[in-house]
Amino acid sequence: MKTVEEIRRDFPILSLKVNxxxxxxxxNAASSQKPIQVLNAYCRFCESRYANVHRGVHxxxxxxxxxxxxxxxxxxxxxxxxxxxxxxxRGTTESINLVAxxxxxxxxxxxxxxxxxxxxxxxxxxxxxxxxxxxxxxxRFWPLNQDGTLDMxxxxxxxxxxxxxxxxxxVSNVLGTINPVREIVEMAHRVGAKVLVDGAxxxxxxxxxxxxxxxxxxxxxxxxxxxxxxxxxxxxxPEILEDMDPFMTGGEMIREVWLDHATWNEIPHKFEAGTPxxxxxxxxxxxxRYLQEIGMDWIHAHDTMxxxxxWELLAAEPxxxxxxxxGERGALVTFNVAGVHPHDLAALLDRDGIxxxxxHHCAQPLHRWLGVQATARASxxxxxxxxxxxxLLEGVRAAKKVLQLV
Amino acid sequence: MSDIYGExxxxxxxxxxxxxxxxxxxxxxxxxxxxxxxELTLDLEFDGxxxxxxxxxxxxxxxSVASASMLTEALKGKTVEEIERWIGVFxxxxxxxxxxxxxxxxxxxxLEGISKLPVRVKCATLPWSALEEAISRYRG
Numbered sequence: 001m002k003t004v005e006e007i008r009r010d011f012p013i014l015s016l017k018v019n020x021x022x023x024x025x026x027x028n029a030a031s032s033q034k035p036i037q038v039l040n041a042y043c044r045f046c047e048s049r050y051a052n053v054h055r056g057v058h059x060x061x062x063x064x065x066x067x068x069x070x071x072x073x074x075x076x077x078x079x080x081x082x083x084x085x086x087x088x089x090r091g092t093t094e095s096i097n098l099v100a101x102x103x104x105x106x107x108x109x110x111x112x113x114x115x116x117x118x119x120x121x122x123x124x125x126x127x128x129x130x131x132x133x134x135x136x137x138x139x140r141f142w143p144l145n146q147d148g149t150l151d152m153x154x155x156x157x158x159x160x161x162x163x164x165x166x167x168x169x170x171v172s173n174v175l176g177t178i179n180p181v182r183e184i185v186e187m188a189h190r191v192g193a194k195v196l197v198d199g200a201x202x203x204x205x206x207x208x209x210x211x212x213x214x215x216x217x218x219x220x221x222x223x224x225x226x227x228x229x230x231x232x233x234x235x236x237x238p239e240i241l242e243d244m245d246p247f248m249t250g251g252e253m254i255r256e257v258w259l260d261h262a263t264w265n266e267i268p269h270k271f272e273a274g275t276p277x278x279x280x281x282x283x284x285x286x287x288x289r290y291l292q293e294i295g296m297d298w299i300h301a302h303d304t305m306x307x308x309x310x311w312e313l314l315a316a317e318p319x320x321x322x323x324x325x326x327g328e329r330g331a332l333v334t335f336n337v338a339g340v341h342p343h344d345l346a347a348l349l350d351r352d353g354i355x356x357x358x359x360h361h362c363a364q365p366l367h368r369w370l371g372v373q374a375t376a377r378a379s380x381x382x383x384x385x386x387x388x389x390x391x392l393l394e395g396v397r398a399a400k401k402v403l404q405l406v
Numbered sequence: 407m408s409d410i411y412g413e414x415x416x417x418x419x420x421x422x423x424x425x426x427x428x429x430x431x432x433x434x435x436x437x438x439x440x441x442x443x444x445e446l447t448l449d450l451e452f453d454g455x456x457x458x459x460x461x462x463x464x465x466x467x468x469x470s471v472a473s474a475s476m477l478t479e480a481l482k483g484k485t486v487e488e489i490e491r492w493i494g495v496f497x498x499x500x501x502x503x504x505x506x507x508x509x510x511x512x513x514x515x516x517l518e519g520i521s522k523l524p525v526r527v528k529c530a531t532l533p534w535s536a537l538e539e540a541i542s543r544y545r546g
Contacts, residue, residue, distance in 0.1 A: 341468060347410070373465060
């Protein structure tokens with residue numbers, strides 16, 4: 001078992017100095033850093049195994065195709081799902097758009113409803129708005145409790161037979177709320193609705209068992225789990241993917257093409273038009289293996305320890321408002337400091353080498369619900385330390401001194 | 407990063423000039439920063455071609471508040487033509503970090519580091535974009 005110090009040595013960027021200070025990287029919910037194992041896997045693949053996949057019959061075409069399909073199995077294994085249901089996409093955003101278009105346009109009808117929550121990232125909100133307008137579906141929103149958890153009693157009332165799709169975040173990227181997705185899937189399936197879970201903030205941080213959760217669709221991104229940008233996963237239950245129309249069309253996704261029509265390849269290839277992100281798939285698979293070696297249980301426990309420490313320290317600091325549930329939560333804390341705009345806070349922390357996110361975090365409706373325009377967010381990962389959480393608190397105190405109104 | 411949070415900027419943030427609403431503005435314009443959702447309102451009162459009074463209101467970060475405060479201070483009493491020249495000067499200054507030859511920027515010089523912070527440029531230009539819209543509306 002690696003120590004955090006050993007894990008940190010795997011990440012070259014963590015030895016960087018920013019503005020003369022050691023980098024304290026607390027913007028992991030936006031994107032995570034990459035370990036040398038992932039960078040090396042990418043390089044080795046490009047140096048000795050690379051070619052296009054599912055086309056040529058030469059040696060490199062065979063090795064690259066083998067590695068690419070092996071990557072699919074690695075990702076399926078990470079979330080305990082059937083590899084036939086694992087589609088490589090550009091990221092969570094594309095995964096959700098794929099479902100909204102390919103499933104939604106075919107199966108969601110006029111007068112049916114799409115049930116979402118006010119805590120969704122724009123990526124799990126806007127595609128459904130567009131779909132609803134196109135097919136004449138109704139949008140419904142699962143109410144929140146004051147602490148930013150889902151109101152399970154009120155939500156249940158909205159979940160009637162007209163609901164065709166429930167789209168919900170596994171972990172909120174602002175509130176940190178961990179939603180009871182297994183329970184939601186059970187409730188939804190009882191009324192015949194499908195469920196898409198946005199796992200962008202969950203899959204990198206905790207064990208995810210899709211055979212247990214039972215979601216019809218589950219989406220996550222490579223770059224938030226130590227892999228590269230430009231790749232993500234859509235898991236779809238194979239029998240549903242079979243019935244869906246393609247998302248994009250072109251090469252790779254076809255079986256036979258005539259001048260005036262075409263037939264589709266088998267799943268998951270039906271949804272991978274054009275040359276897929278091959279090197280990115282190698283990278284995300286190397287990242288999944290790296291995380292599994294450390295252990296998803298260990299990562300979740302480590303994140304939880306850091307998050308609890310941050311919550312406790314910030315809650316005791318005068319002028320700090322924290323958002324979301326106080327107990328069990330995802331690997332982030334979102335807050336505001338009275339008299340200090342989050343952008344100024346982030347800029348002032350940056351002077352001390354501390355990277356956090358400030359703004360609306362692609363969740364404007366949620367910020368309206370919170371009654372604020374913007375928030376600051378510190379988010380943690382396997383390579384962060386308790387000392388870095390303490391540095392965050394010191395940075396917040398320093399920023400208050402610089403900016404506080406006199 | 408260069409230290410944008412200098413004393414002059416912080417002074418305008420802590421004690422913004424011309425903050426509030428005008429009772430009888432000739433026109434009011436709103437600006438929104440898409441980065442953070444910050445909103446800013448400018449009230450302008452003209453006396454013919456001259457900007458008799460100007461005030462700003464809304465919530466914002468130190469850079470947008472200071473920039474708005476400096477704007478009102480620099481432009482109160484100026485003519486529409488002078489204001490238009492100032493808008494051009496400010497845009498050039500924010501883009502390059504240098505004042506055009508022969509222009510005295512005064513406190514606005516505190517924003518000179520912004521050209522190296524592309525993400526924050528929108529914060530500094532928010533009140534100026536609102537002003538530009540106000541002037542074009544006033545000219546009709």
